[in-house]
Amino acid sequence: MAKIGAKAPNLQVSTWVQGRPTNIDKEKGNVVVVEVFQVNCPGCFMHGVPEAIEVYNKYRDKGVTILGMATAFEDYDKNTVENLQKLLTTGEVIGETHRALSQYGQLKNGGQLPYKIPFPVAMDMLKKETGEKTESEMKDFIEANVPDFKTYSEKDRQVLIGRVKEYLKHKEYSAKTFEEYAMRGTPTSLVIDKKGNLRHNLFGATGYLETLVQELLNE
Structure with missing residues (x-):
């Protein structure tokens, strides 16, 4: 990153x-x-x-x-x-x-x-997405985009994780520069x-x- x-x-x-x-x-x-x-x-x-x-x-x-x-x-x-x-x-x-x-x-x-x-x-x-994201990839995505995630309450963490799963499920492409620069x-x-x-x-x-x-x- x-x-x-x-x-x-x-x-x-x-x-x-x-x-x-x-x-x-x-x-x-x-x-x-x-x-x-x-x-x-x-x-x-x-x-x-x-x-x-x-x-x-x-x-x-x-x-x-x-x-x-x-x-x-x-x-x-x-x-x-x-x-x-x-x-x-x-x-x-x-x-x-x-x-x-x-x-x-x-x-x-x-x-x-x-x-x-x-x-x-x-x-x-742009890179075509294939297959479901692993737990590790979801964790990396959250850390890159929500740097203060660890300060969230457990309830708020679970809500965010659910949203990320839904987003990644419908994500068709990865934009390489956009993601590298978070x-x-x-x-x-x-x-x-x-x-x-x-x-x-x-x-x-x-x-x-x-x-x-x-x-x-x-x-």
Whole structure:
């Protein structure tokens, strides 16, 4: 698992859909931001991706590399490489993203993003799940995603274990980068310093991305 302060593992990529192929180890000397999103994720396109684009436009010539990574931990029929390619080439969005952005008047021409993603974008490596999870695998999943699990009461532990079993039973794929970085959801911004160490793993719309990038540029 990726740990804050330790070397950031390379992204596990199935394909680069836009831009030149690269990876974290090839960007040493730069501050690197990896903006992780799902195609079917309204918050990603209302908050996370626009914030990353703003940082890209301000700092792309100042020692900052911005990379996009689409992943899938749910809605596997919508969070596909085909829908990602459509989004990047035409701006067309689908599913919950389309519904939410339409509701807030943030689409143009009936269904397209009002902006273009300017940085390289990859698709996470997805591995098809087969068979039931072992007790050990469930334990690893809980430890990665609920670090304070041991502080739960016995009753709450059993409730959580039941939920995890149900989730894993219906889980069709493992998203390799998403799981290696123990992300809690999307949007997530991974912020890596000039030496290639993971410094921040930001979930949700924090508004702190530019401040953190500036701090790492000044080190």
